[in-house]
Amino acid sequence: MASYSPYQQLQINPNAFKSKAPCFVPTTLSLSSNQTLKLNRSICCSISTGDGRGVDTGRIDDVVVIREKNAEEVVVKEEREKPLKIGILGFGNFGQFIAKGIQRQGHTVLATSRSDHSDYCRRRGIQFFQNMESMCEEQPDVILICSSILSTESVVRSIPTGKLSPDTIVADVLSVKQFPRNLFLEVLPEEFGIVCTHPMFGPESGKDGWGKLPFVYDRVRIANANQARKCEQFLSIFETEGCRMVEMSSEEHDRHAAGTQFITHTIGRILSHLELESTPINTKGYETLLQLTENTVSDSFDLYYGLFMYNVNATEQIDNLDRAFETVKQKLFARLHDILRKQIVERVPMNSTEEISSNSSSSSSSSSRSENKVSVVPYFLPSSQNMKDISSFSKPAPPSPQKTSSTKKVIREEDNISSPA
């Protein structure tokens, strides 16, 4: 009796099957006894064994075991799948960027948008439609939402779903995931498939190719084998472009994205308010900050607002940032306090002290000591009124006549405490 071992697998390099011929490229493989054949799920092929029996796998989802009886040779033929027809809703910067990858993988792109991109599309072999109705009449296999986060709800609600085939897959590339997932589940007909994705790159970061860039996806609802096939074919666009495919729930994506992408955009936006400029002595770190600022502000504020408003984890990250900034300030000013205490309590003399006469008319209690010499405290000691919290140290004001008199008051109060009754 022939048997096989699931532990000995012959793995076929998927690249061996990138056929140049339009349909079949047979590949012959020899199997030693007890080997099984494992095929990448994105390959669709038929397999025949040496003893003449054929195994038509259709689409291979997992390990295919073909070694049985006396078969010593298998022939694997790749069958070219029919290219997908992908209809893009929202054809701005991001839609155009994604369309390039879809076309590179041999699929057909249709597009519609609020603005007219017909000239752009004509030059690139993309069919542009002036409205959703006419695009949906073409019954694309996949509807890909590339609208801004803020307009997505109205776009999705106005899809003429009745014109689409029941096996349609609706996918999106928004930078947040729980929102489109829940919206799709609520609005789309039950028979539609749903795949939520987030390419963690864009026209700038992906301009030299998509290799190794993360691509997050969540197969939210796949109702049947036909949808499963289309879904895998759609995902394999990004896989074949070299993306690092990360399957993740929408909830988990949003948690991670708030702590990474949203924080990055927030820091970039904060820095943009400092109006940083290049100088002759830029450090590498500073160059990175300049770059971050430029990248962030070149994205629309709507995108940034979307990252905040449509991710339930974003507010918490703003609070974390606030706290972190306070902690850093406190660490800095705690050191300043140490120095001040040394001067005030331990009376460690300062190099820069000078002696001035106190003003006898300003306080009756000190009039008897009007001729005393008083040392000037450092200029960064704030007035007592301003010492509400530690951050009052953050903006040292230069000594002014008014400041000097309040400074003297502090010293006199100190004197009163320390002098014998």
Ligand SMILES: O=C(O)C(=O)C[C@]1(C(=O)O)C=C[C@@H](O)C=C1
């Ligand atoms: O490369 C760019 O152009 C981007 O701005 C990409 C960027 C980002 O880095 O935040 C912007 C939005 C997308 O969600 C993913 C990535």
